[in-house]
Amino acid sequence: MPLGRTQTQIIDKLEEMGKLSAEAKGVLLARPDEPTGDQLDSILQADHHITMFQLLLAKCRALGLAPFNVARYKVHTNTFEKIDLEFCQKNMILPVGQVGDFLLVAFANPFDTTVATKIQDKTGQRVVRLLGREADIRDKLKKDQVHDEVQFSDVVDKLGTQFADDETEIKDEDLENEDSAPIIQLANRIIEDAYFAGTSDIHVEPWEKEVVVRYRIDGLTQEKLRLPAKVAGALVARLKIMCNLDIAERRLPQDGRIVFKQYNKKNIDVDLRVSTAPLNYGEGVVMRILDKQKSTLPLSALGFTEANLAKYRECIRQPYGMILHCGPTGSGKSMTLYAALAEINTPDVNIQTAEDPIEYTLPGLNQMQMNKQIGLDFQRALRCYLRMDPDIILVGEIRDKETAQIACEAALTGHLLVSTLHTNDAPSTVSRMGEMGIEPFNISAALVCVCAQRLLRRVCKNCKVKYTPEGREADIIMKALDLKEVPEIFKAAPGGCHICGGNGYKGRVGIHELMVNCEEIVEAINKEVEVADLKRVCMKNGMKTMHQDSMLKVKFGLTTMEDALSNVPADMIAVGGGGEAAEPKAKKHGH
Numbered sequence: 001m002p003l004g005r006t007q008t009q010i011i012d013k014l015e016e017m018g019k020l021s022a023e024a025k026g027v028l029l030a031r032p033d034e035p036t037g038d039q040l041d042s043i044l045q046a047d048h049h050i051t052m053f054q055l056l057l058a059k060c061r062a063l064g065l066a067p068f069n070v071a072r073y074k075v076h077t078n079t080f081e082k083i084d085l086e087f088c089q090k091n092m093i094l095p096v097g098q099v100g101d102f103l104l105v106a107f108a109n110p111f112d113t114t115v116a117t118k119i120q121d122k123t124g125q126r127v128v129r130l131l132g133r134e135a136d137i138r139d140k141l142k143k144d145q146v147h148d149e150v151q152f153s154d155v156v157d158k159l160g161t162q163f164a165d166d167e168t169e170i171k172d173e174d175l176e177n178e179d180s181a182p183i184i185q186l187a188n189r190i191i192e193d194a195y196f197a198g199t200s201d202i203h204v205e206p207w208e209k210e211v212v213v214r215y216r217i218d219g220l221t222q223e224k225l226r227l228p229a230k231v232a233g234a235l236v237a238r239l240k241i242m243c244n245l246d247i248a249e250r251r252l253p254q255d256g257r258i259v260f261k262q263y264n265k266k267n268i269d270v271d272l273r274v275s276t277a278p279l280n281y282g283e284g285v286v287m288r289i290l291d292k293q294k295s296t297l298p299l300s301a302l303g304f305t306e307a308n309l310a311k312y313r314e315c316i317r318q319p320y321g322m323i324l325h326c327g328p329t330g331s332g333k334s335m336t337l338y339a340a341l342a343e344i345n346t347p348d349v350n351i352q353t354a355e356d357p358i359e360y361t362l363p364g365l366n367q368m369q370m371n372k373q374i375g376l377d378f379q380r381a382l383r384c385y386l387r388m389d390p391d392i393i394l395v396g397e398i399r400d401k402e403t404a405q406i407a408c409e410a411a412l413t414g415h416l417l418v419s420t421l422h423t424n425d426a427p428s429t430v431s432r433m434g435e436m437g438i439e440p441f442n443i444s445a446a447l448v449c450v451c452a453q454r455l456l457r458r459v460c461k462n463c464k465v466k467y468t469p470e471g472r473e474a475d476i477i478m479k480a481l482d483l484k485e486v487p488e489i490f491k492a493a494p495g496g497c498h499i500c501g502g503n504g505y506k507g508r509v510g511i512h513e514l515m516v517n518c519e520e521i522v523e524a525i526n527k528e529v530e531v532a533d534l535k536r537v538c539m540k541n542g543m544k545t546m547h548q549d550s551m552l553k554v555k556f557g558l559t560t561m562e563d564a565l566s567n568v569p570a571d572m573i574a575v576g577g578g579g580e581a582a583e584p585k586a587k588k589h590g591h
């Protein structure tokens with residue numbers, strides 16, 4: 001056999017993708033010579049008109065890896081912080097990001113599996129392998145890619161000089177015209193710095209004597225900068241200019257969006273959703289960073305227990321029905337949704353999304369950004385999609401009656417509909433749909449599953465402290481997991497260590513409550529039983545509550561009792577097949 005096993009697989013995938021005819025495949029497989037990987041790449045491109053991108057996709061499918069467009073990645077000062085440049089050059093890899101505890105690394109040559117192990121040993125972090133084009137990676141590893149950046153201190157110094165004189169008024173032209181005006185640099189620098197630090201939100205908060213800039217990282221805010229109070233007005237005005245808001249209006253809240261690509265030469269392609277609010281010491285600003293290049297993690301890396309992962313995977317492979325994710329903002333719903341879509345995103349299905357905002361972009365998806373100003377809302381997008389007959393529809397959120405109704409209709413007419421709701425747990429999502437006017441029998445017929453989730457803080461592996469819980473803590477975990485003995489668990493070390501930056505926690509882990517529809521649940525929904533009763537039926541049919549899942553993660557040493565209980569209180573309902581849980585069944589026999 002002249003072609004290697006992987007080479008043959010790549011050719012198979014290209015044929016599956018419809019890019020290579022059976023005839024062409026036959027010719028390639030019958031080659032008498034033994035081309036190297038690079039040679040085969042050139043043959044496919046020159047003789048068979050396969051594009052670089054198609055080739056990358058085929059390789060990804062053959063190897064079961066996710067593609068990464070390295071050409072669009074911008075190298076910055078922190079890129080080689082964890083893995084040094086020399087190691088990267090030697091192994092043709094590029095660190096491209098970090099999500100939670102995982103390091104995302106683009107590989108040019110994924111065949112050498114020892115490299116990932118070496119990185120794990122070096123960094124103590126698990127590696128998610130992505131596949132990038134070798135030429136792109138080589139290009140990014142050239143030394144001159146890494147530019148020195150303007151440091152905060154430089155900008156603040158300049159601001160100090162400019163604002164040293166009390167008489168100085170900030171003029172409008174300082175906010176708009178000059179490329180080098182310190183206030184403009186400051187605004188850019190804050191956004192860049194926050195982006196590279198893995199921040200989800202930037203808070204600009206005017207206090208009485210100063211303005212404080214804080215970043216939210218891994219769910220917790222931390223202070224980053226303190227500036228003189230009089231900088232606040234100029235900074236806020238500059239941010240408002242960047243999103244075309246009315247800078248004269250300081251008494252009312254405003255919402256806008258910064259397309260940051262327009263303002264920086266470093267090619268950082270992020271958008272920011274901006275909200276301003278009139279606070280007692282001036283206007284405050286909160287900016288949510290929407291990283292369009294953000295990679296999704298594989299489903300298996302999101303902290304699902306094995307049992308839940310198997311059930312969830314079965315759900316997302318259903319041909320039609322409704323899959324709902326619920327939890328507050330920042331609970332990781334979107335990440336899970338996109339990880340699910342990435343898994344079922346094959347060339348033979350059509351996926352269309354209506355989002356506000358678009359948080360991730362995935363190749364092969366048709367994504368639509370909502371625009372309230374011109375009346376493009378979820379229900380309008382859904383109506384449009386129903387006419388286009390896709391296989392899978394994602395609606396960013398169901399929050400009104402109309403959207404709920406069309407979503408339900410879509411799910412009942414042969415589409416797999418995926419969406420989110422701001423409910424607290426899985427069973428109460430059903431009653432929320434009821435409150436939005438959906439008939440119980442339509443909900444029960446449409447529903448595939450509801451997945452409620454939260455993100456807990458991951459206790460630092462390096463400094464966590466083992467202990468045996470006592471009293472109330474012991475009772476709670478033993479009851480939740482139906483244990484006979486008190487397990488040894490971990491708490492965060494006070495003061496942490498150098499690896500967790502003194503926090504005792506590093507990264508996050510998901511906890512899930514997966515309610516998979518079944519006959520008994522259908523019956524309970526149709527009877528419109530109380531939420532607590534529905535929860536009992538679900539538990540009886542194998543659902544682990546979010547509290548139980550959090551206790552499981554405490555037992556596994558992934559998080560602590562303290563963090564688990566501060567996010568999800570203990571269940572009020574008795575666990576297991578005991579008296580209370582059997583009640584609904586007794587009722588059924590009574591009929």
Ligand SMILES: [Zn+2]
Pocket residue numbers: 460461462463464496497498499500501502504505
């Ligand atoms: Zn630590």
